[in-house]
Amino acid sequence: MAHAHTHADTAYLQAKRHAYQLVTTHKWADAARGLSQLSGDHRFEANDWLSLAIANVHAGALPAATDAARRAVAHDPRHLRALQVLTISLLEQNRWHEAAAVFEQQSDNAEAQASFDFLVNQGTTMWHLKRHHEALDAFLKAMAIDVADASLHFRLGLVLKDMKDYNAAAESFLTTLALQPSRLSARLMAIHMRQYACDWRDFDASCTAALEAIQELRHRDADAAEGATFALLGVPHPPALFRMVAEQAANFHSGQIQPLPPQTRARDASGRIRIGYLSCDFHNHATAQLFVEALEHRNTRDFEVTLYSYGKDDNTPMQHRVRRACDQFVDMRTMDTRTMAQRIHADGIDVLVELKGHTQDSRLSVLAYRPAPVQVSFLGFPATTGMRCIDYFIGDAVTTPLSHAAHYTECIAQMPHCYQPNDSQRTRPAPSDRLQWGLPKHALVLGCFNQSFKLTPDTFGAWMHILQAVPNAMLWLLHDNPQATANLRLEAKRHGVDPDRLIFAPKASVSDHLARLPLADLMLDNWPCNAHTTASDALWMGVPLATVIGETFASRVAASLLTTVGLDELVFANASEYEAGVISLLQQPERLQGMRARLERERSTSPLFDGARFANDLESLYRRMVERSRAGLAPEVLAAAG
Numbered sequence: 001m002a003h004a005h006t007h008a009d010t011a012y013l014q015a016k017r018h019a020y021q022l023v024t025t026h027k028w029a030d031a032a033r034g035l036s037q038l039s040g041d042h043r044f045e046a047n048d049w050l051s052l053a054i055a056n057v058h059a060g061a062l063p064a065a066t067d068a069a070r071r072a073v074a075h076d077p078r079h080l081r082a083l084q085v086l087t088i089s090l091l092e093q094n095r096w097h098e099a100a101a102v103f104e105q106q107s108d109n110a111e112a113q114a115s116f117d118f119l120v121n122q123g124t125t126m127w128h129l130k131r132h133h134e135a136l137d138a139f140l141k142a143m144a145i146d147v148a149d150a151s152l153h154f155r156l157g158l159v160l161k162d163m164k165d166y167n168a169a170a171e172s173f174l175t176t177l178a179l180q181p182s183r184l185s186a187r188l189m190a191i192h193m194r195q196y197a198c199d200w201r202d203f204d205a206s207c208t209a210a211l212e213a214i215q216e217l218r219h220r221d222a223d224a225a226e227g228a229t230f231a232l233l234g235v236p237h238p239p240a241l242f243r244m245v246a247e248q249a250a251n252f253h254s255g256q257i258q259p260l261p262p263q264t265r266a267r268d269a270s271g272r273i274r275i276g277y278l279s280c281d282f283h284n285h286a287t288a289q290l291f292v293e294a295l296e297h298r299n300t301r302d303f304e305v306t307l308y309s310y311g312k313d314d315n316t317p318m319q320h321r322v323r324r325a326c327d328q329f330v331d332m333r334t335m336d337t338r339t340m341a342q343r344i345h346a347d348g349i350d351v352l353v354e355l356k357g358h359t360q361d362s363r364l365s366v367l368a369y370r371p372a373p374v375q376v377s378f379l380g381f382p383a384t385t386g387m388r389c390i391d392y393f394i395g396d397a398v399t400t401p402l403s404h405a406a407h408y409t410e411c412i413a414q415m416p417h418c419y420q421p422n423d424s425q426r427t428r429p430a431p432s433d434r435l436q437w438g439l440p441k442h443a444l445v446l447g448c449f450n451q452s453f454k455l456t457p458d459t460f461g462a463w464m465h466i467l468q469a470v471p472n473a474m475l476w477l478l479h480d481n482p483q484a485t486a487n488l489r490l491e492a493k494r495h496g497v498d499p500d501r502l503i504f505a506p507k508a509s510v511s512d513h514l515a516r517l518p519l520a521d522l523m524l525d526n527w528p529c530n531a532h533t534t535a536s537d538a539l540w541m542g543v544p545l546a547t548v549i550g551e552t553f554a555s556r557v558a559a560s561l562l563t564t565v566g567l568d569e570l571v572f573a574n575a576s577e578y579e580a581g582v583i584s585l586l587q588q589p590e591r592l593q594g595m596r597a598r599l600e601r602e603r604s605t606s607p608l609f610d611g612a613r614f615a616n617d618l619e620s621l622y623r624r625m626v627e628r629s630r631a632g633l634a635p636e637v638l639a640a641a642g
Helices: 002-024 028-038 046-059 062-075 080-092 096-105 116-128 132-145 150-162 166-179 184-196 203-215 228-232 239-254 286-296 317-324 337-346 402-407 457-469 482-494 510-519 533-540 557-564 575-586 589-605 611-630
Strands: 273-279 303-309 328-331 351-354 374-377 392-396 411-415 444-448 473-478 502-505 522-524 545-548
Touching (some): 046 080, 062 080, 080 096, 132 150, 150 166, 184 203, 239 402, 273 337, 273 611, 286 611, 351 611, 392 611, 402 411, 411 611, 444 510, 457 473, 457 575, 533 545, 533 557, 533 589, 545 575, 575 589
Parallel strands (some): 273 303, 351 374, 374 392, 444 522, 473 502, 522 545
């Protein structure tokens, strides 16, 4: 018996030695396999579990890494390295609540609370959970350890942004830039924060400096542009530079990801095309509000629709409506991006439609795995993603004219009417009363309910010229945040306009907001980032909108909406034509009334508010994409059928 026991010991030690050689040579998958085979032995200790966890992290087996790290922590609850591996594996899987529980259990662990990395991960977790004060506290503790870490200041800026302290957020991004001058995202986010606050000090100079920095972008690190793309939408820029930034950000998302092999799942026996939509906005969110009716009118005979969701469960009527409008709903909240891609791939999806782009909480990395043969960007992000793994970008003849093909890494795919879906089933409440919202009974009310970051000195200057020319006009704006409201009043005064002619509307429920829109005589659009959902809301409630069309998708959305409802006369080529056109219209009340009457008619007949027609047009586009793919043909520009 003693001989057998010794032999077993020798075999165990040899196997362990071999597994650790695989660890030291970074053959992670083999190391994980070898250590896992030994893990049932009573001699498998805390450090062995930790090594197994680390090997699994590197091998991309994150659930297994989490289990092994938990075993290591169970052996030694204060082991900092084991705690780090456990929390990192949880963060990589977006298992934020589980990670938060680990951090909370270590609040009295002096070694953990003195660890820069531990505190940064704790702050990041609390930020994702929207526990902003706790995130702030963790980041400030980390800053006491290393005040010169640029990325930490950037993370702090993101927390302050979400707390709507835009001035402090701008300072954090400027500090990041001082520590890391190549970080374009910090430069643009500082401008973006000041735009939220309508603090336009040195706006032109800051924008010029940002555009010059973009010209140098090709020589930068991959993460220099991460986070920059959305901020750039509100800054005047040539589309070629936006594409450059998007491509750089796409490199960050794609990294060293290797695409999955071609699908092997058989096609649906009925011949149905499988469509997958990827988003975190399948709840009471603008994306769902716009898209729900088109989903409800899908062709169930020819298409199977799966929603891949990694967003919150808010239990609202909108969320239930969206879920009912699909064949399958897959909750991906606690999956890492590779696991998400593997699930989509295994489901045999023919067309994967990404609805977020470069916006907060997007998981663009999923598409880098190429889980579907056709991949599409649609609705959520008004510009190219820069991702070569995305084949098509859905627009229309106004937002994406074929002459703009060079602005996109994707192939343009045009809808025959406006790219933006709308819901004709939504409420259309009776107009509320002007007195309820503090509006003068007999004034001309010019409205704009866009977020404050979309306002620029050029837009606001045009509005002030209009108010100067039309003495009985008032400007009705959204009270987005106190900093913006105060700064806009000061800007009005600087333009020689009485600040009391600016009236600020509080945020309201969807039905209350829709009910107040008809109280405006005319909606005024902003540029270079137009009204999008807010524009179609106004048109739905019968209120005309005046816009300036630009060269970017984001600056052409309102023009597309207006063209679709037959009001392209309100699309102007530049600010001076916009000013003159609006002033002329306000001096012709019968013409303005005629436009409102036309909108009333269009509401029941226009393609803009026809969900069934939109669904059919969108599915026709998907068919064309799939036919090319199945024929072995590369994606190509798909002009609007007609």
